[in-house]
Amino acid sequence: MRPILHAVSALGLGGALVLGACNFEITNPNAPTEIGDNATPAHVAAAMEGLLIGARGDVPNWILKSAILGREGYRIDAADPRFISELITATKLDPSNGAFGGGQWQAEYAAIRSGYNVLNVIGTAQISDPEKEGVRGFTQTIQAYAYMLVLFAHTEDSIPIDVNRPLSDPPAPFVTNVAAWDHVVSLLDSAKTHLLAAGSAFSFTLPPGFTGFSTPAGFLKVNRALLARSDLYRASEFTCAACYDDALTALGESFVDTTASLDVGAYFDFSANSGDVTNGLAQQPTSAINLVHRSLKDSLAVNGGSDARFTAKVADRGDTLRDPLAPTGHFSALSWIRYPTPSSPIPMIRNEELILIRAEANNNKTARDAVAAAADINFIRVNSGGLAADAGLAAATLQAVEDEILIQRKYSLLYEGMRWVDMRRTGRLAQIILDVPATDHVFSTMPVNSFEVDSRK
Amino acid sequence: MIGGQFGTVSGANAGASDIKPERQTEIEGGFDATLGNEFATLSFTYYNKTITDLLLVARVAPSTGRANRIFNGGKLRNLGQEVSLSLSPLRRPDFNWILRTTFSRNRSTVVELPVPAFQTGGFGTSLGSFRIEQGKSATQIVGNEGVVGNSEPKFQMALSNDLTWRQWSFSFLWDWKKGGDIINLTQLLYDAGNNSPDQVPAGNKRISTWGGGSCATCLTKVYVQDGSYLKLRELSLTYELPASVVGHLFGGVRYARLNVSGRNLIRITPYKGMDPEVSNFGNQAIARNIDVAPFPPSRSFFFSIDLGF
Numbered sequence: 058m059r060p061i062l063h064a065v066s067a068l069g070l071g072g073a074l075v076l077g078a079c080n081f082e083i084t085n086p087n088a089p090t091e092i093g094d095n096a097t098p099a100h101v102a103a104a105m106e107g108l109l110i111g112a113r114g115d116v117p118n119w120i121l122k123s124a125i126l127g128r129e130g131y132r133i134d135a136a137d138p139r140f141i142s143e144l145i146t147a148t149k150l151d152p153s154n155g156a157f158g159g160g161q162w163q164a165e166y167a168a169i170r171s172g173y174n175v176l177n178v179i180g181t182a183q184i185s186d187p188e189k190e191g192v193r194g195f196t197q198t199i200q201a202y203a204y205m206l207v208l209f210a211h212t213e214d215s216i217p218i219d220v221n222r223p224l225s226d227p228p229a230p231f232v233t234n235v236a237a238w239d240h241v242v243s244l245l246d247s248a249k250t251h252l253l254a255a256g257s258a259f260s261f262t263l264p265p266g267f268t269g270f271s272t273p274a275g276f277l278k279v280n281r282a283l284l285a286r287s288d289l290y291r292a293s294e295f296t297c298a299a300c301y302d303d304a305l306t307a308l309g310e311s312f313v314d315t316t317a318s319l320d321v322g323a324y325f326d327f328s329a330n331s332g333d334v335t336n337g338l339a340q341q342p343t344s345a346i347n348l349v350h351r352s353l354k355d356s357l358a359v360n361g362g363s364d365a366r367f368t369a370k371v372a373d374r375g376d377t378l379r380d381p382l383a384p385t386g387h388f389s390a391l392s393w394i395r396y397p398t399p400s401s402p403i404p405m406i407r408n409e410e411l412i413l414i415r416a417e418a419n420n421n422k423t424a425r426d427a428v429a430a431a432a433d434i435n436f437i438r439v440n441s442g443g444l445a446a447d448a449g450l451a452a453a454t455l456q457a458v459e460d461e462i463l464i465q466r467k468y469s470l471l472y473e474g475m476r477w478v479d480m481r482r483t484g485r486l487a488q489i490i491l492d493v494p495a496t497d498h499v500f501s502t503m504p505v506n507s508f509e510v511d512s513r514k
Numbered sequence: 515m516i517g518g519q520f521g522t523v524s525g526a527n528a529g530a531s532d533i534k535p536e537r538q539t540e541i542e543g544g545f546d547a548t549l550g551n552e553f554a555t556l557s558f559t560y561y562n563k564t565i566t567d568l569l570l571v572a573r574v575a576p577s578t579g580r581a582n583r584i585f586n587g588g589k590l591r592n593l594g595q596e597v598s599l600s601l602s603p604l605r606r607p608d609f610n611w612i613l614r615t616t617f618s619r620n621r622s623t624v625v626e627l628p629v630p631a632f633q634t635g636g637f638g639t640s641l642g643s644f645r646i647e648q649g650k651s652a653t654q655i656v657g658n659e660g661v662v663g664n665s666e667p668k669f670q671m672a673l674s675n676d677l678t679w680r681q682w683s684f685s686f687l688w689d690w691k692k693g694g695d696i697i698n699l700t701q702l703l704y705d706a707g708n709n710s711p712d713q714v715p716a717g718n719k720r721i722s723t724w725g726g727g728s729c730a731t732c733l734t735k736v737y738v739q740d741g742s743y744l745k746l747r748e749l750s751l752t753y754e755l756p757a758s759v760v761g762h763l764f765g766g767v768r769y770a771r772l773n774v775s776g777r778n779l780i781r782i783t784p785y786k787g788m789d790p791e792v793s794n795f796g797n798q799a800i801a802r803n804i805d806v807a808p809f810p811p812s813r814s815f816f817f818s819i820d821l822g823f
Contacts, residue, residue: 091522106521113516138706142725143640147732151658154638163576170579171524217577224528224583228575264517326517333515381708382721507639512575514630
């Protein structure tokens, strides 16, 4: 009997079969082992850096994608039409693809898992008790940041929270959006308690992006800044009158400072070094395919046609790049230069945002303080935008001041992943321009990743 | 690495400490028949191959922080038939003719799957993705609208011919594959870039029918296309110089052959891409038949002189 063409058995894994049969313990010589019981200080340090690497992973993708969803820009990519077909002209976002609709899920939860891998064993690590507290505080803060990224992208169906469970257990249940944000806040508060008990130094070294915030006391300011961002989000997206006051309280313990540089803050580092990753948002302006929406330039006219923030972050492309399928609708001649080099860091949170959070909280809180809000807005207008101060702001209505804050946030936080979220939380999604009204859509949320949905069937 | 600091991240694949080998049982039946003094040989095989304790790499809920879980479980069945027939209609000292033909077909079914159905391979549903699902073929392709194809061919046939007449020998090989769908992303990219040869109106119609993201009216099927083909794989003609001439021309040479041959000479296919024999991601068990602008096989011609000493 001569076998002819035995079809490949569809699910076989020959290599794994052999290894399984011989029961070899395989260690990966190219990577250190993951953290386990009785971890050495080096293991703990590596796990902490790994946590940051995990949290950083999806940030460039989020900025690019939320920029398209919120029409800060386009990506007109001859090799992949889906940045328009899936994010702008589809009637529904596709949950099956992590690069598009199904994104802001896998990478964030992987980072959260990395955090639990540490928290679950840190009690036995070979470091002092205050150092363990430092690890807990740092880990929970980064976990909260990862949850925030998931929550920025997902509103309607919300997300699972109780994910620290064995793989053999059923997946964690979904909780409401309000409860998920409550969890973020409680994580940040729990982290604060740990950081306050963490002594004067961490047992690990933070990367250069955390310069100024690399001790427990310094990092606590980043933690409080993230809390202020969470409180502002909760205050505007949900009914939570006290949340504006909470945001102000958090800001008081953060690094908000009108005498410091607006760029002071915590950053994710990127580099071209071996083993590191580059900032994927960096591009040559003349060959750029990540483009700026022309409305950003058009709306400058309100303030006299120029804005130092726009000039610093946007460059002329030289020619107009058009979407072949909608050449008169989706086009742009403006390139992002917000992240000029492959080693440009991406902010996790920085001073300029904190000042604008303070302005918004002062404007919208129950005991409104329009004077304080106007002072912060004008500070940003003058020092960041190079614009004249608006003398009438202090006497303007709550709504008018909020409109002005959103304009300042738009230009101050250009291409930092906030625009779409801001428009949604303040109920302004309908104001986003539809370039081709017949085909374009503005989405309010990303769907739950289909692998998450499928695995629960 | 981040900011010059080394870090460890937890892996995307969760292993299993109790992993064991897959078990495969195969029942094979068939016959070989030889007719009329080896004038014809027919062989037929039927097989039913069942693999249990499959080593599965299944997707898990990403909220667990993992992407895949490796474990034993499930059952896959491959049913197939193989037929081969060889004929030698002429066998004379100076004239020899042998014809061989083979036929094969295989059907896979995921008989048992202990986890919910999961997708694997491809670029998301809108561009076609493979889906492992209990009771279904292991190679089904799903799109926005549901199942849109199957990469497994209905059957494959080959026909080869060897003819020897005096100093001349002539051979060819035809391959025929019927069915087996291909995800033609090359054409999608051409259409999306306004660059297809038939852009107006066919390309525009295709891309608008496809429509992108997941929506009720979007059809992934547009770019999941029949990969049937009939190919003249090889054609070869050889002339062996007579011994007298060889001895005359080159001292010490026992034989000399002149050969002209060509490969990939004829291709008949309804497939719209460069070539239906495509797999951008290599020789994979499942996620084959994805066409994203690969380099196609070339047509080649050879002229050779063989000298034997």
